[in-house]
Amino acid sequence: MRNVREGRRGAPATRRAALALLGAGLALAAASAAADEKPPIRIGNLAPYSGPASSYSAFAKTQAAYFRMVNARGGVNGRKVEFISYDDAYSPPKAVEQARKLVEQDGVLAIVQAVGTPPNAAIMKYMNARKTPQLFAATGATKFGDYRNYPWTMGLSTSVYHVEAALYADYIRTEFPNARVAVLYPNDDYGKDIFAGFRKALGRDYDRFVVSTATYDNSEPTIDSQMTKLKASGANVFVNFSTPRFAAQAIRKVAELGWKPDLQIVNTTGASISLVFRPAGIENAKGVVTATSMKEPNDPRYASDPDVQEYLAFMKEWYPEGDPGNNQNAYGYMCIKLVHRVLEMAGDDLSRENIMRQATSLKDVKPGLLLDGITVNTSPTNYFPITQMQLMRFNGASFDPIGEIRKYDVSPYD
Numbered sequence: 001m002r003n004v005r006e007g008r009r010g011a012p013a014t015r016r017a018a019l020a021l022l023g024a025g026l027a028l029a030a031a032s033a034a035a036d037e038k039p040p041i042r043i044g045n046l047a048p049y050s051g052p053a054s055s056y057s058a059f060a061k062t063q064a065a066y067f068r069m070v071n072a073r074g075g076v077n078g079r080k081v082e083f084i085s086y087d088d089a090y091s092p093p094k095a096v097e098q099a100r101k102l103v104e105q106d107g108v109l110a111i112v113q114a115v116g117t118p119p120n121a122a123i124m125k126y127m128n129a130r131k132t133p134q135l136f137a138a139t140g141a142t143k144f145g146d147y148r149n150y151p152w153t154m155g156l157s158t159s160v161y162h163v164e165a166a167l168y169a170d171y172i173r174t175e176f177p178n179a180r181v182a183v184l185y186p187n188d189d190y191g192k193d194i195f196a197g198f199r200k201a202l203g204r205d206y207d208r209f210v211v212s213t214a215t216y217d218n219s220e221p222t223i224d225s226q227m228t229k230l231k232a233s234g235a236n237v238f239v240n241f242s243t244p245r246f247a248a249q250a251i252r253k254v255a256e257l258g259w260k261p262d263l264q265i266v267n268t269t270g271a272s273i274s275l276v277f278r279p280a281g282i283e284n285a286k287g288v289v290t291a292t293s294m295k296e297p298n299d300p301r302y303a304s305d306p307d308v309q310e311y312l313a314f315m316k317e318w319y320p321e322g323d324p325g326n327n328q329n330a331y332g333y334m335c336i337k338l339v340h341r342v343l344e345m346a347g348d349d350l351s352r353e354n355i356m357r358q359a360t361s362l363k364d365v366k367p368g369l370l371l372d373g374i375t376v377n378t379s380p381t382n383y384f385p386i387t388q389m390q391l392m393r394f395n396g397a398s399f400d401p402i403g404e405i406r407k408y409d410v411s412p413y414d
Contacts, residue, residue, distance in 0.1 A: 038077075038078050038079045038348075039079065040075075040079055040080040040081065040082045041075075041076060041079050041080070041081045041082065041109060041343060041350060042081075042082045042084060042106060042107060042108045042109055043081065043082070043083060043084070043108055043109055043110055043111070043112050043339070044084050044085070044086075044099075044102035044103070044106060044108035044110070044111040044112070045060050045063065045083060045084065045085035045086070045111065045112060045113055045114060046085070046086055046087075046088045046095055046098055046099065046102075046111065046114040046115060046119055046123075047059060047060035047085055047086075047087065047088070047114075047115045048087065048088060048089055048090035048115060048116065048119075049087035049089075050087055050089045051089035051090045051091065052090060052218040052219060052243075052245065053090035053115075053116060053218065053243060053245075054090075055244050055245065055275055055328060056090070056115045056116060056138070056328060057087075057115075058322065058326055058328035058329050058332060059113060059115055059138055059328055059329075059331060059332035059335070060085045060113070060115070060332065061319065061322060061329075061332070062315075062319055062322060062328075062329045062332035062333050062336070063083060063085075063113060063332050063333075063335070063336040063339075064083050064085060065314075065318045065319035065322070066314070066318070066332075066333060066336045066337070066340070067081045067083045067336070068318060069314065069317075069318045070340060076340065076343045076344055077343070077344060077346075077347060077348065081343070084102060084106050084108060086098040086101065086102065088114075088115075088119050090115070090116055090118065090119060090218065091119070092118050092119055092121070092122030093122070094119075095114070095118075095119035095120075095122045095123050096122050096123055096126060099111060099114075099123040099126060099127065100126070103126075103127075103130055103132050108132075109132075109133070109350060109352060109355060110132060110133035110134070110135045110352065110355055111123070111127065111132065111133070111134050111135070112133075112135045112136055112336075112339050113135075113136055113137065113138050113156070113332070113335050113336065113339065114134065114137050114138065115138045115139075116138065116139060116190065117139040117141045117188065117189040117190035117193065118188050118189045118190065120134065120137040120138075120139050120141075120144065120153075120155070121141070121143065121189045124143075124144070124150050124153045127152055127153060128149075128150050128151065128152045128153060131152055131352060131353075132152060132352055133152055133154075133352055133355050133356050133359070134150075134152055134153040134154070135154055135339065135342070135355065135356075135359055136154060136155070136156035136335055136338060136339060136359070136385070137153065137154065137155045137156065138155075138156065138157065138331075138335065139155050139157055139190065140155060140157030140158075140159045140160045140161045140163075140164070140194075141155060141161055141189060141190060141193040142160070142161065142162050142193055142197070142411075142412065143189075143193070144383065145160075145382075145383040145384045145411055145413055146383070146413050147360075147380065147381055147382075147383045147413060148413060151356070152352075152356060153383075154356075154359060154360070154378070154383045154385070155383070155384070155385075156335055156338065156385050156386070157386070158268060158292060158293040158294050158331060158334075158370075158386060158389075159267070159268045159269075159291065159292075159293065159386075159389060160384050160386065160387055161190070161193050161194035161197050162193075162194075162196075162197030162200065162201075162408075163197075163384075163387050163389060163407075163408045164194065164197070164267060164268060164291050164389060165194050165195075165197030165198035165200075165201055166197060166198075166200075166201040166408045167291050167389055167391060167406055167408070168198065168201075168239065168265050168289075168291065169198055169201035169202045170201070170406075171265075171289070171391060171402075172209065172237060172263070172265075173202070173205065173209075175263075176236075176237055176262065176263055179209055179236060179237040179262075179263070180209070180211045180233070180234055180235045180236050180237065181209045181210045181211060181235055181237045181238075181239060182210075182211060182212045182213070182214075182230035182231075182233050182235035182237070182238050182239070182261075183195065183198065183210060183212070183213045183214075183230075183239045183241065184213075184214050184215075184216070184223070184226060184227070184230060184238075184239070184240050184241060184242060184246075184250055185213070185215055185241035185242065186215065186216055186217070186218060186241070186242060186243060186246070187215040187216060187217050188217075188218065190243070190269075191215065191241060194241050194267060195213075195241060198239070198241075211233045211234065211235050212229065212230050212232075212233030212235055214226035214227075214229055214230055216242075216246060218243070222249060223242075223246055223249055223250060223253070224253060227249075227250060227253040227254070227257065228257065231254075231257050231259040235261065236261050236262045236263070237261055237262060237263045237264075237265070238250075238254060238259075238261045238263070238264045238265070239265045240264065240265060240266045240267065240270060241267045241269075241270075242266075242267070242269075242270050243269055243270060244269070244270055244272055244275045244276050246270075247266055247267075247269070247270025247271075247276045247280075248270075248275070248276045248277075248279040248280040249280075250280075251264070251266070251276070251277070251280035251281070251284050251285050251288070252279075252280040252281055252284055254284065255281065255283075255284040263289060264287065264288045264289065265288070265289050265290065266285075266288050266289070266290050267290065267291075268290055268291055268292050268293075268389075270290075271288070271290035271292065271327070271392075271394075272326060272327045272328065273296075273298070273325060273327075273394075274323055274325050274326045274327075275326060275327075275328065277394065282396055283396070285394055285396075286394060286395065286396040287393065287394065288393070288394045289391060289392070289393050289394075289402070290391075290392055290394070290399070291389045291390065291391050291392065292371070292389065292390060292392055292399070293370055293371055293374050293386050293388060293389050293390070294327065294330060294331065294334060294369050294370060294371060295307065295308055295330075295369050295370070295371055296327070296330075296398060296399055297311060297312060297324050297325055297327075297330050297369070298324070298325040298398070299398040299399065300398065301398070307368040307369050307370075308369065310368055311324065311330065311333055311368055311369055312324050314333065315329065315333075330369055333368065333369065334367050334368055334369045334370065335367070337367040337368055338362075338365065338367045338376060338385075341362075341365060341367065342355065342358045342359050342362075343355075345358040345361075346358050359378060360378050360379055360380045360382075360383070361378065361379065361380075362376050362377060362378045362385065363377060364376075364377060365377075370386075371390055371405065373388070373405050374386065374388045374389075374390075374405060375388075381413075382411070383413075384411055387407055387408060387409065388405050388406065388407045389405070389406060390402075390403075390404075390405045390406070391403055391406075
């Protein structure tokens with residue numbers, strides 16, 4: 001009986017011991033899972049959520065949505081991605097302040113796709129001093145390919161500005177040999193760089209072709225006086241190297257002034273149907289020539305294209321409030337897919353050195369939405385990922401290609 005009673009009295013104790021063992025096992029399992037869980041990848045970004053270039057914030061909004069999708073699908077090599085984006089208002093001093101915060105306080109692995117030439121120019125010395133990747137900066141300015149002096153900085157645009165400018169210069173020289181050219185560009189690092197590329201491409205013919213130039217500051221409310229000056233020059237070719245808001249103003253003002261140039265060129269930065277051509281008036285933009293490296297998502301010719309279908313499906317599910325026809329969103333999507341590719345290539349070696357090693361070893365990579373025949377290529381001595389472009393003419397609804405895809409080698413750092 002004693003043994004039975006002891007057994008009965010001991011039953012709760014046995015259960016308690018079993019539960020204790022089970023709890024300990026669960027705790028060990030949880031601790032083991034926590035130990036096995038990989039820490040997140042923290043990457044930074046700067047974008048103008050406010051200020052005169054706020055339309056460019058679409059890049060970052062799309063990219064944040066892209067990493068929400070990636071994280072929902074398991075992350076990158078088993079790691080979630082923390083995409084930390086701050087507003088720099090397209091202001092160089094603010095960009096420096098925010099870059100310091102990302103690097104020194106947030107401890108990001110890299111700053112990716114920071115927007116615009118002036119902000120990126122402002123932070124490049126700091127980023128290189130800190131040996132932190134300033135990767136695929138959203139600019140095509142030549143200075144961001146200077147691998148010798150700034151090995152931690154690489155740009156990424158669908159246009160290297162000197163490549164784009166050379167394409168326009170060749171087109172004018174060939175198709176409009178007696179052209180009188182007027183040029184509008186912003187008085188900032190971006191405008192100066194693309195204009196310098198245009199001037200260089202025209203070479204000794206520059207003074208024969210260009211009869212007038214005008215610049216504007218991004219803080220100006222309008223460019224009416226500049227446009228009046230350019231029209232008065234008697235130019236029959238108008239080259240519009242403007243950011244979206246001013247590109248739209250310029251196209252509309254050409255119509256209001258009754259100026260009828262034989263050719264209007266709008267740089268790829270300002271060649272957005274939704275952001276530029278519609279505000280300017282579709283009829284006013286009809287016939288405009290531009291250059292691009294990307295597919296237009298709303299173009300009927302790409303309706304069954306797998307890259308475009310993938311992009312449209314992404315926008316519908318992960319960024320439904322965004323306009324898939326806005327080429328700012330399309331560009332942001334294309335670029336962040338390349339960032340994703342580099343992170344995958346890095347594997348578990350998430351050192352800053354390895355990130356740059358992977359970014360400078362891309363061979364014939366085609367992230368979604370690049371035109372067929374255009375690929376991304378980099379090397380330790382080539383920091384210009386995209387150097388191929390296609391001339392296009394806006395027909396009032398979409399773009400018709402002009403000639404073949406062209407490639408220019410314009411790097412001054414060879």
